Amino acid sequence: MNKLFLFLQLLIVSQLQAQQKPLYNDKFPDAVQVLNFGTFHMGYTPDANTVEFDEHNKKNQEDVHEIAKMIAKFKPTIIIVEDVPENNHLVQKAYQDYLNNPKMKFEHPSEIELLAFELGRLSKATRIYGIDHQMGYNYMIGSQVKGKVNDDSYEKYFAMVEREEKKLNYDNLSLLDKLKVTNHPQYLDFLLNVNADILTYVSTEGNFEGADEATKYYHRNIRMFSNLNQIELKTDDRVFILMGASHTAFFNDFMKRSPRYKLVDPFLYLK
Known part of the structure; x- marks a missing residue:
């Protein structure tokens, strides 16, 4: 009786595993690895919900840089941030200034200056882009x-x-x-x-x-995803995306279905 029960259990497990097995390959063989990372906004934000965080506090800045060290093990070659593409020339100049002088002070630092720039410096990434697309909507x-x-x-x-x-x-x-x-x-x-x-x-x-x-927010995020897709990527690129976490949530869904990208689990690096 016990053997029959065990056999039935194993049969059920094998059937469930068979049901969950992928039906076909849905990623390009050269899909680009992406670490899609969500954060709260560390500087000023017009968002209704904010996290108390003093971006000028030295200890806070050191803590952010420790996070950057962890993520740097991913070795990103391209950094993506939550800024509009129209500002790319400004972001790239500020990033280059930071590479030349990592001790420089920013008047209004955000997660871009505190985390993305330091991560890029540690990983020697040379390209940084904004992909945001501003659209208003009323989530209240x-x-x-x-x-x-x-x-x-x-x-x-x-x-x-x-x-x-x-x-x-x-x-x-x-x-x-x-x-x-x-x-x-x-x-x-x-x-x-x-x-x-x-x-x-x-x-x-x-x-x-x-x-x-709700459609407006989907609209905004799918346009942001389109901005990402306009960036030229090579098969050996490793992309780090830093955005407010609601955008991260949408991008995870988009990338799971996309043949072009392969998501990397951020918890492999948050030790």
């Missing part, structure tokens, strides 16, 4: 639409998130642990939801107020 629409229908899930979701965030004690975590939370797959899914998908529960009868706002 859920609290503004009157006469909503089917909004129970929307309200319950935010109440649940608030409870769970308190358990994380995020504000008291070290920088490394904050970034581990930020890049956790479940947290990235949360960012997709809170910035877009959950808005589909916000509507008045016969209308799509929330869905239309």
Whole structure:
């Protein structure tokens, strides 16, 4: 009886594994390796939600540089940041100035100057590009639409998130642990939801107020992805992308399906 039970268990496991086995190869053989890394904005940001972080504090800057040392083991050849392509000449000049003088002071440093520049210096990356595309949208629409229908899930979701965030004690975590939370797959899914998908529960009868706002954020991110795809890459390039984590969440989805890119797990380097 026990042998029969064990045999049935093994049969079920093998069937499940067979179901999960890829049906076909969906990546180019020379797919470019990408480390897609999410962060909070370390300097000024117009975003509604911010993380308390003094970008001028020496200890904070040292902590960021320690993160850069960890990620430098990936050896990126190209750095991608959250800035518009129209500013590429300014970003590249500032980066070159930093390479010439790593002790230089920035008046308003952000994660670009603090993390991306230092990572690029350590890995000897010579190319840095911005891929942002600015588009406005109202992710607070859920609290503004009157006469909503089917909004129970929307309200319950935010109440649940608030409870769970308190358990994380995020504000008291070290920088490394904050970034581990930020890049956790479940947290990235949360960012997709809170910035877009959950808005589909916000509507008045016969209308799509929330869905239309969510579409704008999808629109912005897919345009950013298009900006990335316009950058010339060689098969031996290794790309590091540094953006606000909601964009990271979208890009993970895009890149999982893209034949051109092969995602690298950031937790291989966040030791």
